[in-house]
Amino acid sequence: MIVILGTGGTIAGTAKTASDGVGYTAAQLRVEDLLAAVPALAGHKLEAQQVAQLDSKDMDFATWQRLAVAVQQQLDRPEVSGVVITHGTDTLEETAYFLHRVLAPAKPVVLTAAMRPATALAPDGPQNLFDAVQVAGTPGARGVVVAFAGRVHDAVQVRKTHSYRVDTFESVDGAVVARVEEGSVRTVGRWPAGEALGLAHIAAPTDRWPRVEIVMNHAGANGAVVRALRASGIDGLVAAGTGNGTLSVALDTALREAEAGGVRVVRSTRCDAGPVMDLPGLLPSAGALSPVKARIELILALLAEA
Structure with a gap:
């Protein structure tokens, strides 16, 4: 069936x-x-x-x-x-x-x-x-x-x-x-496997789920969007960086300010494929996850901490 x-x-x-x-x-x-x-x-x-x-x-x-x-x-x-x-x-x-x-x-x-x-x-x-x-x-x-x-x-x-x-x-x-x-x-490949988080992990009323937004690096990215999102009350941010998750100085500064203020931040890439390297001194990497999937991963992580 x-x-x-x-x-x-x-x-x-x-x-x-x-x-x-x-x-x-x-x-x-x-x-x-x-x-x-x-x-x-x-x-x-x-x-x-x-x-x-x-x-x-x-x-x-x-x-x-x-x-x-x-x-x-x-x-x-x-x-x-x-x-x-x-x-x-x-x-x-x-x-x-x-x-x-x-x-x-x-x-x-x-x-x-x-x-x-x-x-x-x-x-x-x-x-x-x-x-x-x-x-x-x-x-x-x-x-x-x-x-x-x-x-x-x-x-x-x-x-x-x-x-x-x-x-x-x-x-x-x-x-x-x-x-x-x-x-x-x-x-021709491997069927996916993994460890289930379980339905209890997502049992909280959805209006209480963490709020996680995506911001993108681009020419002239100045961090104003990050500060506006912080003012609106967010729990997490995914930065869709250029290349290997790179961020303009202004956007990186705004994201670090958000992180210092208690907002969870991870870096992904706006590229169609490829991982973001987790290097010393940089904001945490989302690995090979796209920005939208990194957002889901961060929401699930924050739900576990609630």
């Missing part, structure tokens, strides 16, 4: 005309509608549940909390071999990383999505959903992964890298887990 959890997104979006691939409204169809559009899944033992119905640009902590609980409930059922989550592409990498850190499941949890709405001339959602089900049913599969455009990505590595192409997701250091070819899953 594979359970499909729907959260909305472009995969469930509709437009007024089939030729409109960008002027659509996301999250219009329910997960049962998505399954009905894939006749090849008719012979599979599936269950469907609508957990949320939103455009993933509007993803929030409350939905993450509810989704994590729903996924764990399904994984706890002995008859369930895997879970598929339909999602929007905009924040899919964040949701995937969040679920990876909180649940680190021994069964596969497969997120999938689409770049074209369900009403498009050639929608990509049905194929991605079909592939995701194949991945969820693959013997030996485990962990949180993303099945998209024929490739399976590790939740830690995956990033959305293009605003329009249907193969938008990449494993930034090349660590693709598997490929889906005509319904067959060919493993």
Whole structure:
């Protein structure tokens, strides 16, 4: 048995005309509608549940909390071999990383999505959903992964890298887990594993979760945004630095002032790939995490300290 959890997104979006691939409204169809559009899944033992119905640009902590609980409930059922989550592409990498850190499941949890709405001339959602089900049913599969455009990505590595192409997701250091070819899953890397933080870690009401924001280094970065955020009352900051997490003198000064005032600060990079080295005398590194994933990691760390 594979359970499909729907959260909305472009995969469930509709437009007024089939030729409109960008002027659509996301999250219009329910997960049962998505399954009905894939006749090849008719012979599979599936269950469907609508957990949320939103455009993933509007993803929030409350939905993450509810989704994590729903996924764990399904994984706890002995008859369930895997879970598929339909999602929007905009924040899919964040949701995937969040679920990876909180649940680190021994069964596969497969997120999938689409770049074209369900009403498009050639929608990509049905194929991605079909592939995701194949991945969820693959013997030996485990962990949180993303099945998209024929490739399976590790939740830690995956990033959305293009605003329009249907193969938008990449494993930034090349660590693709598997490929889906005509319904067959060919493993080419390692399935993700890790130590689960557990649902108790995120049980606090979401309006009490730490507030962590992202600031970027760029030409002329003067630290004013950091000081404004401090004045508004934040708990953490992720600096998306240039190159190897480098920061302008003014931005670095403002971030160190924030750190001295009790705000947790880490450095990531605005580059598409590569780690930030943890060097003496510099602000703490986020390692190879992208700024948005470093933000999640810092939120989870601060939750543990609350």
